[in-house]
Amino acid sequence: MKNDIQHKVRFLTVDADLAGQRIDNFLRTQLKGVPKSMIYRILRKGEVRVNKGRVKPDYKLQPEDMVRIPPVRVSEQKDTPNPKLDKVAELENCILFEDERLLVINKPSGTAVHGGSGLSFGLIEGLRALRPDAHFMELVHRLDRDTSGCILIAKKRSALRHLHAQLRTGQMDKRYHALVAGQWPTNRFKVKAPLQKNVLQSGERLVSVSESGKPSETRYRILQQFNGATLVEASPITGRTHQIRVHCLHAGHPIACDNKYGDTAFDEQMKNYGLRRLFLHAASIQFIHPGTEEQVRFQAPLDTQLTQTLKQLNESI
Template sequence: MSEQPPAAGKASLIEIDESCSGQRIDNFLFTKLKGVPKSHVYRILRSGEVRVNGGRSQPSRKLDTGDKVRIPPLRLPEREEAPLPGNLLRARLEHRILFEDDSFMVVNKPAGMAVHGGSGLAYGVIEAMRNIRPELRFIELVHRLDRDTSGCLLLAKKRSALRDLHELFRSEHDVEKFYLALLSGVWARKQQLVDAPLKKNTLKSGERIVRIASDGKPAQTHFRRMRKYSGATLVEAQLLTGRTHQIRVHAQSIGHPLAGDERYGEDKLNAVFRNQGLKRLFLHAAKLSFKHPATGKAFNIEAPLETDLQQYLDTLATLE
């Protein structure tokens, strides 16, 4: 199946195989026409220039195996080729694959790397993995992690697996997500369920920030203390919902923002952490558990704590 947009003056005809069966036509076009504005995609759908089996198609139409999709010629300004990830980064990611089968893979995402390109970033984990594995006809993100967060990141290798995994993640009860986080200060409690709705806000500067708000989306995080240190507390945070910046905002709400959190933390405390050797946000996606979409069997995966975070913990004096 062609992976390139049609050239100017020439239409392309693509036959749908199993990997794309069940996908909406608009989402299919977004994937095939990388870099083409969504407004343009919807324009050629509305105008009837995109044809499915010779007929017009609504954006919500779901494709079936064997459907033939005609994409009209596109006349877009020439764009520079996006730079590819370097060999060292590609090798690094290749060695961070924790699990892989025919349905999906789990990558131990490094901190500081976005899950996808955009907003000034030429590429992220998904673009790098596509470059590393050009033989894969399909590979998509199942969920996301913040750029500064390391740990378990799930990528689907089949359209059917992506649908099934998305359904699991939407239920918020069929996937167990555990993080390791370092709270600033000594947290006296052994465990706590934080139940506080969250709402996204955009500041005048354009920065996106999340706040607790009564009209926000429901959000629950269960914190369990693992070890107390001098000036910090290591906790396991279980996400019972999946909101943007959820752990970070909920930690802030109990008076113990995450160590190294420049957005929701305290500058003075972060300066202390930096002087002690912590160079990043201390948040790591440690474990994922769910039913395998193909076998129905329980699937559990763990990403070991990053070396830099473990080395930092080793420098701290323990209180218990």
């Protein structure tokens, strides 16, 4: 939708790549800037038709479905940030790989994957602004706001399904680098501890080890030992919220500058080395490319702050 006001009824034929998508999600991509409440209202009133019939919001589109999209009036398209904004434009420099099916991004620390919670936009909104002609763009998985590194974005629904299947079956290999407090034991190669997610009244999510939680496992490898700290490689076998952070804490070695699960004294020491952010970085990701069916691997370099912190720790040994 190029203009803020869409005057005419549109009829769209669903191609095979969009098959399986819910009609409400399809409308959100077609009616950018239109509030969700309005999308559900036009569905409820029968203004949206599929093959000339009414449908519910959870209807899944089929190949060759004919979708009627009514005229919708919106005052201003607020949810897509201007590509000229510095922070959005900088995302162009974060692209590690791009083709017609996917994007691999080295996400900066401090950038949320989604807008909301007082944020005007997140990574996905920024990328949609950079690629306004992309008909489909969705997160394959998530990273915490303060975690940097490799994250996958699907540019086709078929690619999203392919990559999600790999996540479910454990075919995707993700490796993180974390700086943790103390000396990680040389004989500790994994942490298996069930994790329970709790949502506070403020909306903040906190995760704890609990017997009633979901089974969770992270594997570890020591990369480098420093005075009072260790750089480890963490490989999550399961994909729970805050998993690596809580498993490090559970092992007695919290991650540096973790404002939820960290150690204040250790964080103060690391600040002396110039660290001002969570030292957790998605360093590499390996998966089967949904187009070529070949194994591919991408690596994301550490940002300047993490690199400088490690350099100063090395010099202090």
